[in-house]
Structures are given as structure tokens and as C-alpha cells.
Amino acid sequence: MSTGSTDPALRIDALSCVRGDRMLFRDLDFDLDAGELLHLKGENGSGKTTLLRALAGLLLPESGEIRWRGADIRRLREEYSRHLLYLGHLNGIKGDLTAVENLRITAVLDGFRLTESRAWEVLGKIGLRGHEDLPSKHLSQGQKRRVALARLLVNRASLWILDEPFTALDVAAVQLLQEVIRRHVDNGGLAVVTTHQAVAMIGEQTRSITLGSRA
Amino acid sequence: MSTGSTDPALRIDALSCVRGDRMLFRDLDFDLDAGELLHLKGENGSGKTTLLRALAGLLLPESGEIRWRGADIRRLREEYSRHLLYLGHLNGIKGDLTAVENLRITAVLDGFRLTESRAWEVLGKIGLRGHEDLPSKHLSQGQKRRVALARLLVNRASLWILDEPFTALDVAAVQLLQEVIRRHVDNGGLAVVTTHQAVAMIGEQTRSITLGSRA
Amino acid sequence: MASRLVNWFKFSSPATFFPLARKIGVVSTVIAVALIAVGLYMSFFVAPTDYKQGEGYRIIFVHVPASWMSMFIYVVMAGWAALGLIFNTRLSMMMAQALAPTGAMFAFLSLWTGSFWGKPMWGAWWVWDARITSELILLFLYLGYMALRSAIDDPRRADRASAILLLVGVVNVPIIYYSVQWWNTLHQGSTIRLNEESTMDDTMLIAMLIMTLGFWAYSIAVAMSRLRTLILERERSANWVRELASRGG
């Protein structure tokens, strides 16, 4: 309840989430500060996705509070969204638009402009050279994921919430993504990440929380 | 073109697949025999899914032949399906049915009966205890994948075609699945598997093919 | 027998048919221009004025050929589609695709000229007569075919899906035709009828036939030209097209 100037960037306070009859987790508390990465662990069905969606404000928790720089995110709404980048199990790209168009429209909605040439550049960097102007529905599973992840290279959000970002990616892409996340955190960003893959998320700033097994 | 008695179980002959303008692979040849596992490798978008769908008979290749025990699979149709189990990027389960119901209906369509108690048992084995009679749309990403994979424990098909079966699974489930595949192959089954994860698919019977990088 | 089969299949390859399509196109263009010119001359200057309908009846010389062609082309398309499904030949699917817009155009023209005839004869632009209604439905069938094709991006998939639609459609066309006939005759109270002119003047009949043959040749010419474009687009990665492109520009 303290709203002093020493607030951590993200504070979770006595958070509980229920799905159906099942209490997924109860009275979860943690803080996350600039430059920290939280690796959320837990077996299948332990509630990781649920927690991440609650953190993003997409899902109303049963009880408890989520505070961003001291203020409840339910109050902040669009103000909170400005600082947030959420990437879930779904890619959030339109199959009928090309990778370039997808990236540019997301940028505009996120509140900044991205020139066409910059979009091409970013997509090339993430390994989609030669596929930039194909309707994305034709892309392979991993390529679609890459289009979604390209946002990470241009976004200005400080809090990244990534749900299984490594699925469907090949080895090269996994490495690239790890690098990108590490750089974000090193530059003072925050990240909450889940993954089952044995991906090294090293760095002294990495913390981890394991959600309990099925209640 | 030889139809002698020494035919390999699965023979791929001069297979080429085209998507849009792109020739994904050209003149691919390989054989696969009983007791062999083929690990299909290749970066994102190299055509693994396309090849697997062609092998399953879902997709018409541009040219070339796929023969099962000497006969073209286009001719065999339902006869080939009897020997085949394909699991793609999609899980193929109905969100409105429970795990038990999903498993049983798949069994009937595959041509055999599965008692209710046997279904519960199998689902318990694959780690869904306590979730067997929840509509599967409420399950987590990994749990849904497990429902789909439960088929492997009861199926009698000899050829398994698995497209990224390990996605979304946690460590325990990955191990279990590896074990199941190994046992199938040891018992004289065939398997074609893709995966980007650094999963050990060991055994002297494992072969691997790497699809070329983007043409 | 076997060698003749081989021969046919040779022509079913887009590469070999491409130059042939040009020749057929040129010949039928010449025929079409000639026949339509003669037909128009006869329609306006040889055929006598109708004693009942005055000069207005001259619409018949475009109306009837357009109506016939619209029905005929649909059947031909279905034939190509069946061939394509059975022998898995791309060319026959492209044939069907190349004919569709022309068939739709004739169906539209039949409706248009019919309306422009109906207004002076019946006093209304449109009546729900059986033949008119089934022509309208035929136009919908054409549009459905084209819409389905354009909604599917992969041309090979579009080929097969639209072929199925054509076959289903062609089974239904007679059913639709007779049901509409029945619907209309059962409770058609008004006196409006297409006049069945059994006593048509010979010159009228000949003019009409010539126009029909002209439209026929026109359809072939246009279809061949469209087919060539389709072949180029679809086979653009084939070697012979690349060579053609780098030579011709």
C-alpha cells in the first residue's frame, strides 16, 4: 500500500487467480525493478499464462493488486499500455498483411512511426529476408513467430511480458532472441518470460519464480 | 518403380513441393524402413511441415511419388490412413469435449474401440490426472498438446508423422514423449519427427535429413 | 491408340499450347470480325421491319446470341473442369478460368438487352418471367465461380475447388431451369410472355445465326487471349517462360 518514491517498477501484491473451480495460485507477492528479468517457471497448467495475462491487464484477478510505479494498473489503463509489450501464445499478426505491413501498423498503434525502410531492415535482422512482402499467412510457423517478435527490436516499452517466446523458433532465432532480451534488460528494461525450453537466461539480474504444481 | 518384395516401407521418390513461387525442395529421395526414425531438420521455413503434410497425403506435391509398401499413397487412400498417425501444428482436439471424449472419438475414427476406463488410464499416464473431464478449451497450451499426444499411447499405426511434438510441453512431458517414440521405433514402427528443440533422439536407428535453406 | 493419347497429352501442356493458342486466337478474331460485320449489316439493312414491334425488335440480333452463348459457355466450362479433375491437367482448368468472364459478360448482356427490350414491349424494365429469372440465376452462378476463384490464393487449390463448384452447378442448371419454368407457369397470371415467333422471317433467322456464330468466334478469340496471359502468369517460373521473357521483353 506504500506509494513512496522508492516504489519498485512492478509490484505484485497478494495476487490470486481462479479458473473454474481451480485456484491456480494464492497470495503471490513479488517485485520487479528496472534491469531485472523474471523467469517464470512451472509445469504445464500451473498458471503461467494466467499470471502473465493478469499482469498485462487482460484478465481480472480474483484478488490482489498489480501496481506499476505505485499505481494500480486497472486505473492506469492506456497509460500502463504505453509501457507494456505483451506477447502471448497467439502471434497477433494479420495473415492477409505482409510482414512489413504488420510491423508498421503495430508500431502506429503503439504510438510511434516506423518508416518502410526501417521495417525492412528490422525484418531482415530477424531472419525474414526474402519474405518481407509475402502475406504472412503463407509463412511457416516459425516465420510467423519471428514477425511477431520483430516488435521487440523496435519497441520502446520498458516492461516486456513474453509467454513462451521461443516456441517454433529454430536454433539461430532462439539465440538472437536471447540476445535481444538480455540487451533490453541490460539497458534498464524489465522482462517477465516463461519458457519450458532449456534456454540459458543467464545474467546476475535473472530471478525466477516457480508456480506450484496443480492445486 | 520396382514393386518387388524388398520394397522399403516408405519410399520417397523425386519429390518436389512448391508453395507460391517458391520451390521448397526438389527431387528429394529417401527410404524409411521398419524400426527406423527419421529426424527432419531445417531452419524455419525450410519446408518441413510441407514435406510432412505431403507424406501424410494432405497435400498434393508438385511432382514425384510417395510409396507405402510399394504402392502410391494417392491410390491407397484410406488403406494408407490405417497405418498412419499424423500430428501437426494443430492439436486436432475439440475444445468443447473433455479429454476423455476426445481420445475415445479419435480411437473410433481410427478404427478401434477404447473403453472409458482405458481412456482415463492413458490420460493419467500422460499427466492429465484431474483434468480428464474438463472441456479441453480450458486446458493450458501444454495440456492441450498432451491430450493430442495421448493418441500415441493407444494407437496401432505403424507410421508416425509428428510435426514439432515437443512444443509447449514441460520437461517431464518431453522426457515421457521421447520414451514413447523410442519404444515405438524399437518395436518395429516408423517415425518421422521434426523438432527445433535440442532433444536427444538417440539410438542407432535414428537418421536425419536436413532440408536446404530457403531457395 | 496409345500414340494418339500421348499426342493429346502433349497438347495439354501449357508450353506446347501457348503458341497454338495464338494461332487459334488470330484465326477466330478474323472470323469474328467478318461474321459480326455481316451480321450487323443484315440486322439493320436486310432484315425487314417487324409488323408488330416495329424497329424495336432488332434487339433480338444481340439478345438471342448473347443468351445462347451465356448458357453454352457454362456447359463448356463444366466440361473442361471435369477433364481437369479426371486427368489432373492444369491447362483444362485454365481453359475454364479463361472462359468465365466472357460467359458472365454475355449473361449480363442478355439481361441488359432483354430489359431494354422489355421496357418498350411490356412497359417494365423487369418482370419475373421464368426465362429471365433463370438467366439471372445463371449470372449468379458465373459470379460465384469467379468469386470463389479469387478468394483462394493458391491457383492449384482454386482450380480444384472451382471445378467442383462448376460440376455441382452444371448438375443443377437443368433442375433450376425446369423448376423456374414450373414456378412461373403455375401461377403466372399476367399476359406477358416472350413471343414465340414460329413465323420468323428467313432473313431474320439467318442474321441471328450469323451473329451467333460471330459471338462464338469472338468468345474463342477472347478466351485464347486470356488463356495466354493466364499461362504466362501461372508458369512464370518455368524455363520456357523465362526464356520467352528475356528474349521478348
Add this chain to the structure above:
Amino acid sequence: MMEPLFWIVRRDLTIALRRRSDIFTTLVFFVIVVSLFPLGIGPEPDTLRLIAPGIVWVGALLASMLALEQIFSADHRDGTLEQMLLTPQPVALLVTGKVLAHWLVSGVPLVLISPILGLQYDLSFDALLTLIVSLLLGTPALSLIGAIGAGLTLGLRSGGVLLALLVLPLYIPVLIFGAGAVEATVSGLGGRSHLMMLGAILLGSMVLAPLATAAALRVAED
């Protein structure tokens, strides 16, 4: 042979009953569409009686078509359809099962409620009876024919409207004979010959439509 058919029907019925709104909504759509016309046209009973058979039939046709749109799309999206194509069962058989389940869920309630709607338009007892019989013969034919369209438009973005464009022209004979039967009864001619035509259409589509639909589904999954 019959067992997979039975299980498919059972599966789809279970799913439909689990979300009861499915049955309910097709019905209510039908009722609303039929009741909209007096609002658009005006309340004169004579006009209404004149147009009643046509309106009820067009309403049934639209309701059946709308409900049909979903018949394969959910299965396509979650991958159960591609699994069905890979089972050792003949696809046309599975299609028949799905269409049958669909008709039980969406067609039958519509037939059952039609006399009430007919009463709203002041139809006689004989006419109501013919209405029921004609719908009983006509709606399964609509489902079967519509399934072809649903298969062809599967996975295409503009699915709903495109489906309508493909299927409505093919529905026309059913509409003509269905509404015609009722009208003939109203005007005292008797609707038997119309009903027999409807029956013939139903038989024909029972044989041909599943094959065409199966072919369409194979194409859609390519």
C-alpha cells in the same frame, strides 16, 4: 461402417447440446426474420396471407444457410478436420454424419416451430400441414447442398457471404417447390406433385452432395 457414422453424429450432438444456444439461436433467427417482414411491409392481413409461404420458406432457407456456415469451420480451425481426412473411414460417410447431426440440431427445431409462424400469417390447417411436410423434406436437402458450399469456402476469409453467393442459387429449386407446395394447397390445387419433386431433390442430394463435399474438404486442407 455404421459405427463411425454413429459416433460422428453423437460427437456433434454432444457439442451442440453442451452449448445449448446453438439450437435455440437458429430457431430464434428464423422467428425473427419471419416476423421482420410485417414490420417492413405493413400489417394488411390479405397481403400477408399472400406472401406467407414465400416468406416462411425464405426465412427457413436463410436460417439453415447461416447455421451451416459453422459446420466445418470449427473442425478446420482446431485440426480435427485434417485428422478426419486421415482416418481409414470414407470421408463421404463422415460428412453424412456431420450433416445429419447438423440437421437434427438446426433443421428439426425449425420444422417444429413453423406451424406457429404459419398461424401468425393466418394460414389454414391444410396449408400448415403442407408447410411442415415440405420443410421436413426440404431442410435436409438444404443442409446437404449447403455443406458443399461450406466445404468449398472453408478457411476463406469472406466465408459467410461467399457461402451465400455459392449456395443460394443452388437452393432455388428447393425454395420454388417448397413454397409452391404451400401455395398450391392454399389455392386449392393440392401440393402433392410439388412435394414429390422435393422428395426427388432430397434423394438426389443424399447421393451426390456428400461426395462433392468430401472432395471439397480434401481441397480445403491442401
Add this chain to the structure above:
Amino acid sequence: MMEPLFWIVRRDLTIALRRRSDIFTTLVFFVIVVSLFPLGIGPEPDTLRLIAPGIVWVGALLASMLALEQIFSADHRDGTLEQMLLTPQPVALLVTGKVLAHWLVSGVPLVLISPILGLQYDLSFDALLTLIVSLLLGTPALSLIGAIGAGLTLGLRSGGVLLALLVLPLYIPVLIFGAGAVEATVSGLGGRSHLMMLGAILLGSMVLAPLATAAALRVAED
């Protein structure tokens, strides 16, 4: 403020134009539905003229509703909708953009073709004019109201029919004043007052509908 709106409109128009059939099919659906009625009812011109305004308006309503079904579902399925809810833009604004694009694609062509359909039913010049104006005012209102229903039914399997159920009752006032305006013109009373009511409904829904839709979308993504 206006830039995201502009981009959303542009995005949706691009998608629609990339598959040109989208525009085309709503239109053809409208034409077909309107042409179905004579087949069900019979070809007498006098009866038809009487019911023409009602039929054209019901056809427009159904076409607009059907096309609307797709407005959010694709975005929901591929996750772009949840991303939209997470942008710093007000959701109601984004909704307005999507509805506007939708109306440009599906509503405008419908307005443009309506006079031809009117001609099929033998309407006078004045009546045709009123028909166009009433559709011009009415169809955007239909799109706005329909979007609420589309949002509410998002992600439910039986989306299509359920949507119809929720939205049709709200459509009724639009239908009554729209068809009423044309009828009043036909009968020589003049349709001005009806048209003014339509305008009022349009204004009201422009203000309220995007807010309601935004709220519905938030619920759907929970």
C-alpha cells in the same frame, strides 16, 4: 488522435481490397436475397411493388449483419485484437475505425446498387431516391449497432446465429423508419420525417455504439 484511426481504416481497407471478392460478395448476397423473394412469393408485379420497400430493406439488413459477423472474429483469432486492447490508444477510437472501414467496404456498395433492385420491383423515381437516402443514413447505423453484437458474441462457437439474435431487435427501429420512408414516398406522403428519425438514430449510435463495443471487447478477451 486521428492518426491511429486513419491507420486502422487503412489497414482494414487494405485487407479487404487485397481480396476484392469481399466487397463484391456482400453486394451479390444482397442482390440474391432480394431476388429470392419473388421466387418464393410469385411474380405478380402488383404484389411485388407493394412489398418492395420491406424486402429491399430486410435484404440490406441481413447483408449488413452477415458481413458484420467477420468484423472482429478474425482479429480475435489471430491475437491482433488482444494487442489492440493493449495499445495506448482509446479502444473506442479503434472500434470506430474498424466500423468505418467495414461500412465503406460493405455498406456503400449496397447503397449504390439499391436503385437497380428497386427497378426490378418497378419502383418510381422518387421512391428510388428515398430508398438511396434512407440506406445512406441507415446502413452506417446498422454497422455501428451490429458491432456491439459482434463484440458480445466474440469467440463463441455459434457466433453467427447468436449475433443475429442479439442484434436484430436493435435493428428493428432502423428497419421500420427505413422501409417506412420509402413506403411513405410511394404512397405520396413524403418520407422526410422518417428520414430525420433515421438521422437521429445514426447520430446516437455514433456516440454510444463504439463505447459499448469497446466494453464488450474487453469482456471477450478476459
Add this chain to the structure above:
Amino acid sequence: MAEFFHMGGYALYVWGSFGVTALLMIAEPLILRSRARQVRRRLARMARLEQEVTQ
């Protein structure tokens, strides 16, 4: 001549029919030709690009 165009009072209908027919039947080949040109130009461009890449 004027009489010919007058068509015994049916000018609008006769010329409306023949006119639109002629219009469409002339327009269709023209549209086709321009599309054929476009396609050929695109193919030529693709061929040039390819040559540049291989050189």
C-alpha cells in the same frame, strides 16, 4: 440517315442494347491486351533481375 438512327421511335432501346453490347465487346479485348502487356513487362523485369543476380 436520321431516320435510321431514330429507329422508328425505339432509338433509346435499340441503341442502348447494341451500344452497350458493342462497348463491352470492344472493351474486353482492350482490357485483356493491357493486362497481357502488364504481365509481359513484369516477366521481363523478373528476367532482368535474375540476370543481374547471376552475373
